[in-house]
Structure formats: C-alpha cells, structure tokens
Amino acid sequence: DVKVTQSSRYLVKRTGEKVFLECVQDMDHENMFWYRQDPGLGLRLIYFSYDVKMKEKGDIPEGYSVSREKKERFSLILESASTNQTSMYLCASKIASTEAFFGQGTRLTVV
C-alpha cells in the first residue's frame, strides 16, 4: 500500500512563527501536493511538485513556500504564520497514471 506520512497530526503555533510541515511518501511518486481544507471550501491546492527541486504554485500560494530536496519528501513552509492560516493541511502524492493518495492531515492552529 502507498503510504503518505505527515510529520504531525496536530500543531499549535503563535502568530509570526515560521512553521514547517513535512510529508514523506514511500512509493517513488514523482508528483506531490499540498492542500488546505476548510469547511465549505473543499480542498484548495497550495503548491505541487512534479520532480525534485521543481515546484509550481497552486490556487492559493500566498504566505506559503515549499521545498523538495529529495523525491520522497515535500515540505510546506509558512514563513510567518497568521491566524487565517489555521486549517487542515493535507499532503498527497501520485504518479501520472494514478490518482492521488493522501496523508492523514495536519490540523494547524495559529494563535
């Protein structure tokens, strides 16, 4: 089975902190994604990466950056956390011919 692992299930951070969310997949997938999920809004794509060191902006990249130094790992960075970034963050991975496999999610609260 594909396994996508997010480093934390729950995080509480203070406004202005730099926050790192880590995601690791074990199936050698080229493509990795970061989404945020908010009630009534569904999943919104923040960034995705189709190869090591490659990244593309999604629909809501403002306030976020990403890093992909190794194929299996994709990190989401909140440069200066704000309360409106309180959300559920979901990492996913896939290869071109399959659909996305998700991690268990990180519920981030910014206070």
Place this chain on the structure above:
Amino acid sequence: QKEVEQDPGPLSVPEGAIVSLNCTYSNSAFQYFMWYRQYSRKGPELLMYTYSSGNKEDGRFTAQVDKSSKYISLFIRDSQPSDSATYLCAMREPDSNYQLIWGAGTKLIIKP
C-alpha cells in the same frame, strides 16, 4: 459560481437505506471523475474512479457520470454506520495530471 458544486449536507439516513450523493460541474472538458471518502480526522481516500460517461460498480457503491447534464452521482446500497464520512467529488481534464478540481464535500451520517 464554483466549477464544481456539491451540497455540504449533512445528509442523515437510516441504516440500510440507499444513499445518493451528487456533484454538478460547469467545465465540459472534464473527463476523469473521482469520489473520495474522508473519515473524521483522516485524509481522503480514493473510493471510485471513472472515465467519461457511464456507470461503474464496486460492491455496494455505484458511480454514475452524465456528461450531457454535467452531473455525477455516487450511490451507496444497504448503507452501514461505517459509511458515515464526508464524501468528496473531484474531477480533471485529460491533459491535467496535476490539477484536480474538488467539490466541497457532503457529510453523510448513517443512523443505526
């Protein structure tokens, strides 16, 4: 108007009932349609995947696509309390391996 519309619910039905979950969309270029199931405090998992129009059946689940009406459905027969979850539809164009367009999700509650 959103590209994909999905009623957020909650939809509450008794155990054993047939459940119908639906999404409408506006982009006629969508060709791949997916249903994901998300249990509380978990990530979504792929439930059904269909290409273009028609029906696909997997056990108690049937996915139906009507491209002429831009309407997709997920039917659950003999619903069980373990089916209680949020169901998200997603879709994409043929050349877009990266960009899935998501519905907001419908919360389903199956009462014992």
